[in-house]
Amino acid sequence: MKNPTHRTEPLVVHRGAPRVAVIGAGISGLSCARELAVRGYDPVVFEASERTGGRCSSLATRVGCFDDGAQVITGTTRLAAYTAPQPGRLAASHVWSMPTAPVDVERFSRAGVHDEDDTDDPALALIGTVGVPSMRAMADTIAKPLQVRLNTPIHRAQRRHTNWVLTGASGDIDEDFQALVLAVPAPRALPLAKASPGLSQSLRGVHYGHRWVLLLGTERPVHLPSYRTFESGPIERIAAMHSKPGRASTVPQRWFVEASERWSMDHAAADAETVADLLLANFQAHAGRPVAPCFLLAHHWAHAFSDAPEPQAETLRYWWDDALLIGVCGDSVVPSRVDQVHRSGALLAARLAESLVARRWRSASVAAPAAKTATHSRTRSILLGTA
Secondary structure, eight states: OOOOEEOOSOOOOOTTOOEEEEEOOBHHHHHHHHHHHHTTOEEEEEOSSSSSBTTSOEEEETTEEEEOSOOOBOSOOSHHHHTOOOTTSOOSEEEEEEESSOOOHHHHHHHOSOOTTOTTSOOEEEEEEEESSOHHHHHHHHHTTSEEEOSOOEEEEEEETTEEEEEETTEEOSOOBSEEEEOSOHHHHGGGGTTOHHHHHHHHTOOEEEEEEEEEEESSOOOSOSEEEOSSSSEEEEEEGGGSTTSOOSSSEEEEEEEOHHHHHHTTTSOHHHHHHHHHHHHHHHHTSOOOEEEEEEEEEEEEEEOOOOOSSGGGGSEEETTTTEEEOSTTTSOSOHHHHHHHHHHHHHHHHHHHHHHHHHHHHHHHHHHHHHHHHHHHHHHTTOO
16 A cells, blocks of 8 residues: 555656655655755655654644644744645644733633633733644645655665665665655754755754643633743743633633743653653643643653754755755754754755756756757768768
């Protein structure tokens, strides 16, 4: 059985367009592929798991849907253009805001979905942009025009002549690609970048931290801000799923609780049940009252964030080996934020396209004199009667 290909909308591909293999269907890989497709190239995205999005992940539970990875998008991106609504459809992304002053949570819970035209609503503060109806749904929308092969892990990448050949679980993939993009965490990218000593060395220098997160359902409303970060303590961030646009705001409330880096390191060997109880106790301390959970699940992110510094120039947002036509984008290079990895993938696509165009011009400039010489020789032979 062939692995499923995730493409539900037509994509215009020029005949003979250069093919590019993109490893990883997170936001960085999808952004790179979208920008390549816009430029007329033929990207194929390979994803080891059964879904797109990477850390733009969502989990359906008996109490509703949780975004269990990235919570909000800040900064300037082109993601809104990727997720613009088609006729008869809703947009897959929307701004998320919260009241600047305390509100009657009980009233909002009884009312159901928020009415954006309610004149009694208090002033709102912008948090950022979120996927609708979930972060994963946004990633799926970005992937729709692309050829994405899910459940297709790539174990090896080799440069043969002028092309890249990939090896999957069942052996070599019988396709050639002119260029290769690695949009996966550095530990997974490193085995695929062996042909490039420079990229391999850079990838070895990337280090990741892990995080514990708690998904919490509560029958009684909790009076906390929809989104809040903490500078100290076991909890670094909380986010209210029920306050995000496109989600039902009725009880049970659904909370995402992210542990701090230090706390996650200190509890690296703890089991999920113990972590869930400890984070619940800390959440209750912030709420200022007991919280009776109706759903409790702790999840561990192994490659939650990288130690990549904030890039000071656009060219530092990706790594590129022009001789071999292989590049790296995502949080191997930039901080682990949706806006940063998106920009990394988009900029690498532009650099890759520039290299392919330059090679085409070089090939044409070499071929033209040779063709002219051959034509001249043929004409001279005819004139001399030796053809």
